[in-house]
């Protein structure tokens with residue numbers, strides 16, 4: 246079937262594109278101005294109060310102010326301990342690449358000659374993970390399996406520093422965040438804004454930038470990937486692949502293996518896409534590169550190559566089969582249908598359910614289905630994949646109760662069947678905390694716990710897509726909830742430092758009984774000019790939803806870049822969402838009493 250152009254008029258599409266373009270420019274301009282004003286205001290207020298400056302307020306001129314004369318990067322690298330032996334010759338390529346990108350955060354590493362084509366460093370033994378607990382006075386046999394855990398170092402000391410106590414201690418509290426996706430970057434910015442004294446917050450990610458995943462399918466089809474990325478904060482960021490998590494440290498591959506000790510860990514490594522590493526759909530999330538390429542300039546180029554390579558594969562393929570008509574499969578089919586409208590390209594979207602996006606309300610499903618059909622996308626619903634032969638490029642299907650299976654030929658097969666959680670690094674020590682689908686189990690305080698609920702790691706939190714939380718099945722895989730979990734984990738680290746009660750997820754976010762869950766809010770894009778937005782059972786279809794998605798994208802990118810305007814925009818939006826949910830959508834028996842609600846936290850309990 247030939248792909249059809251939009252049934253609407255060309256002029257109408259041009260006007261809509263103009264509105265979206267103007268919206269992007271306006272949001273960025275307004276966000277830039279407001280961000281500078283807010284940064285200046287907070288800088289002045291902090292200077293007057295004599296409290297430490299918010300180093301990641303989003304205003305580079307303020308960021309660059311070194312208020313106490315110390316170099317935060319240095320303190321991060323002081324925490325590194327090299328494992329095994331690495332050759333001492335620094336790779337000239339990596340030096341050159343780093344300087345081309347002008348990224349100063351690596352100076353410490355480069356000076357310590359770790360940028361080298363090293364021998365594979367030896368892994369720390371299991372005993373390494375326990376050494377800290379033993380040294381800290383915990384029982385000698387303390388480990389994950391027997392229920393005795395490493396006590397955070399600050400808790401072993403009588404002189405914990407905090408704003409509340411005003412006491413001082415010499416060793417900083419080390420907070421490490423693994424993964425700089427929606428959850429990880431939120432946690433990093435949140436803890437930086439909290440201005441905790443005597444704390445070193447380190448974000449570790451295998452790539453050098455935040456990438457806005459909800460826009461990636463458009464970028465993979467029509468280009469523009471660069472506009473979806475934002476550099477991580479320069480202070481307190483380390484690029485490297487986390488290979489192993491122990492009770493008190495993580496092992497990082499960054500041109501050699503390093504052990505990074507922590508007092509608190511937030512594990513936010515998200516998930517990988519595609520069933521296998523080499524699957525074309527694996528490109529949706531940045532893929533792990535080979536160890537010797539885990540250096541910043543190389544990986545950025547590799548990611549770019551991966552994205553452009555997929556764009557070319559899509560352009561070259563005549564028949565594209567997409568397996569899975571959830572929101573990822575649907576959005577990708579819609580992007581291809583829009584970009585290649587009027588061509589001979591053929592798209593077949595396959596799902597075993599009888600409807601696309603079967604978890605969405607009927608009004609959204611119907612809109613999506615008729616949009617796809619009107620553009621010439623071939624829908625094969627109620628179809629079970631019997632055999633996918635990648636070398637022959639065929640897929641055998643049982644469609645409904647047809648007597649004989651069908652076989653389809655394809656040039657490109659995109660499997661959109663969900664995420665594989667990135668929990669390999671946890672497996673050696675936390676195997677008993679992994680759920681059947683490989684996610685990491687957490688309790689309501691978001692501490693990692695064993696799947697039977699008996700064991701709990703007090704100083705290790707997990708948040709976002711990587712998590713199996715008992716109430717999460719309905720809204721798992723959404724950026725907003727990854728971020729709200731990050732807020733709770735940060736609040737609980739601060740609560741632990743200040744000896745205050747912990748917050749629980751989700752009721753300290755929603756202020757309703759946990760049984761009510763959390764509001765489900767989603768936008769499914771249909772190309773650039775159409776979308777379907779749902780908040781629980783309310784649905785908005787059409788251009789208004791697409792426009793809202795653009796506003797969300799631009800403001801999210803502002804927030805990820807540390808712009809305070811983006812931060813406050815989302816703080817207000819999240820509060821508004823929860824208010825609407827509480828007032829209009831939750832049944833009265835699951836609402837908390839005003840007394841309960843006032844004793845609960847706000848969304849950002851220490852950061853408003």
Ligand SMILES: Cc1cc2nc3c(=O)[nH]c(=O)nc-3n(C[C@H](O)[C@H](O)[C@H](O)COP(=O)(O)OP(=O)(O)OC[C@H]3O[C@@H](n4cnc5c(N)ncnc54)[C@H](O)[C@@H]3O)c2cc1C
Nearest residue numbers: 424426427428450451458459487514515709710722723724
């Ligand atoms: C195509 C698509 C569209 C989507 N659209 C929407 C949408 O419209 N709205 C919505 O709410 N949600 C959407 N989602 C879901 C949303 O993107 C996820 O819920 C969100 O990204 C989860 O955030 P996270 O921080 O848990 O994980 P991620 O965003 O996956 O971040 C994980 C981070 O960890 C890093 N990492 C992983 N392993 C390691 C390691 N070993 N060492 C170092 N770093 C590591 C990764 O580089 C990454 O930066 C979409 C998802 C996809 C795939």
